[in-house]
Amino acid sequence: MTAGSAAVADGGSAVSVAAVRSFIGQRRRRSWLDWYFGGFVLVVAALYLSDLLASPLSRLSAAGHTATQAAATQAVAGTGLVIGAAAGLLMLTQALGPLALSPADASWLLLSPLDRRAVLRRAATTAAVVAVVAGGLLGVLALAMAGPYLAPESHTLPSSWLALAAVAGAGLFLAAVAAEVLAQPAEGHRRLARGCCALVAVVALAEAVLGERLTVVSHAITSGFGGLSTAAFGTIAVVALALAAVAVALTWWLLPQFPAGVLRTDSARAGRALTAAAFLNLPLLAWIAEDDHWRGRLLPSRPWPKLPPAMALAWADWRRLGRRPGSLAVLAVSTVVPALGGAAITGHARGYVIAAALLAGALAAGTQGTTGSKRDLNDPALRRMLGVDAGPALTARAVLPALLATAWLTVALTLLAALGVLAGWLWPLLGLAAGPALAAAALRMARTAPINPAEPGIDTPMGTYYPWMITRLVSLLFALISVYPALRAVRAGHVQGSTFTSQLIWSAVVLGGYLMIAGHGNLPFARGPRYRDCRTNCGGVRGAVRRGHRLDGPDRRRDLRKVHPAHGCARVRLNEVFRRETARLARSRGLEVPNLRAAAHPADHLVAGNTMLVGELLKLLDVDLIRQFPQHLVSLLRVPKPTQKASEPLPAIWHQYHPRSKEPSQPLISPTS
């Protein structure tokens, strides 16, 4: 294909990127509040980080230990954690780019005659600075973990070791990030880099766990490092710097040829992810990760199993998880983290550290099965179209998180018992008992609304508290309370039969209570008792019609209330029964069917199966872009005639003659009746 014939000889821009950025910067109106907020976030992050790292970094100046096996075990476990964390950070940077422009720069500066290297300079420098800082910190942490073993006679580690460890860590991490930038343009290379990071993380974790319990392994690993000297550290630092220099040089050379298409895609994704992270919008973060995984993949459609409507709705989560065996593998591997954490960080297994790791891990496992609940939070279209009440939907959706949390907790506790961290063999049973309770917490977290920055806070004498803070704190407390007996036993380090029994009962109460309370909310346009209950209540309406009560005209609702005082009856079902009964009785008596003045609310027709909101159907089909709902399922949903748009209700009289028996096809899933 050709368009035009002449080539342009020199196409560069006469304006520098610096001038362009100056133009933009001079017109960017930042208030002091922007600077204050940014500085405040940095200070708070630094405080939290320093608090978190205070304990491991204190080992840098810990009292000397003899080169005991315990010190060797701690060194292996600790460095394994640090290396695993570094690999995880690398995977995170790859998910965000690592080279990415701001969305505005990607829109206006990328596809322009400006020098590409100059446009990317700021993003590349930022990535390099972050890599150096993070790598330096990781290097110091690794030394802190291994230090008491490497220098047993010293009270403090030599400061030269600290500096060299920081330089080595910074150099290696920078080289790794630069390698990721080099791999970024090609999807195959990105997968290879991601696989390497995952492999390193798994090996590091395995080495740490095995070294903790098998002295042969820890001895084999540490025997080669016992004689490390300052010169050795210096050599490692020089090699790391050389690797970093080569990688950075290659990256600098690549920048002018960096493909714009890759940058546009990665910049948009990174922008959305950082915005979601800034506002703690976890559902959006989860959606971004899901969309990134599924976009462009072609999955073979499989038949939907014959299930009740609520379980059919929940089956989407099962199928999604089945199509992501990698997630299941990561969950399986992560069960060793509780066994690793206590000994590595504090030197011996502290109960509260293991308890915290168990709680976090089981919650994370449970949340893997709550994707559908997160999606319904923003768009309950599918649930409404299938005519499933909130209660049965929530109950069906609780099965998978319960299984995942239970399995994860059971395996983690079994490993702890097998490795001797926790004594006794009742621990796996405790995992079976506690898992279902965490499913309730996972569902609550999934169904928490995103943070609304505009939401006003509650002023108290102790300060302003925002509803989103309270909501999330309550979710955390709910999780703690739901497994309190199990956590208390883990902290104490021993479990009895009574603990198991109390946790079992407590889990049943928590999960059952949550499902009853949270599932009480009906479809958004119906208030009051559940849909199913109205069938009983509305029998009174039929009786009233037979007795000849007036049911039309402006006073009909008042008369209805006289007949049937249960104000809580769902208006939806009531209207439907009212109209059918009216029409049927009128025809049976040879009377003209009354021309009801008010058109039915579109929501009434949605439940009655008379219509389908076109906008929601289209949106639902958009969801299929990430292949989570097979299109054939949606195509088999009933789309009866006549259809209407929500803003254009058809005359109510038409719906009197809408016969269910004349549906063009039987629905795959029938609404709960």
Added chain:
Amino acid sequence: MAYGSVVVLQDIDLAVSAAEIVAVTGVNGAGKSTLLTCLAGLRRPAAGTVSVLGGPPRDTASFWRDVALVADQPTWYPGLTTRELLELVRMTHEPLQGWCLPADELIEVFGLSARADASPLSLSSGQRQRLSLAAALARPSRLLLLDEPEQSLDAGFRQNLARLLRDGYADNGGAVVMATHDHDFVLAAGARQVRLSEGRIVAEGSMTGIEPMTGPNP
């Protein structure tokens, strides 16, 4: 052109001359946007060749000086006004050699006078679309790639836009390739229509005399 094992475009044989407007039409998923991104060099074809302005699409400064792409809704700079954004676009493409319109004239032609000093973030979706199109005409180019330019635009302005592309841009030697659903817009622009179906060209010609190609039915 394929995404993995999914073939999106095949057997595409299309030539666009200077000063010509070509409208690529077709149902959703026919491959219109993919064709435009191939022409812009943002995606590489799995097989075959794409030649734009005498050579394959190159992700270079000279290529982007000659080619303008209006596709997805862009992200706006928080501190810039409508006028300043147009000035920014002109600045990044200096020296301005070729046909283009100054910022003030674009604001007037695209009906943004009342919002010239407002942030694009405060504009309606239609106004933002107008601003995106205005930005494409604020700098000179030889090839204009438009992906559904008519979306969010009212019928009256669509006619104005078609006239501007035909009498302004094309008459000054520029070529336009646009993906669109609006047949009135195509007619007003005097465009040659190329209809895609399932990744193939099934019909080609002017709106009044379109000829079906041999092949699968659209």
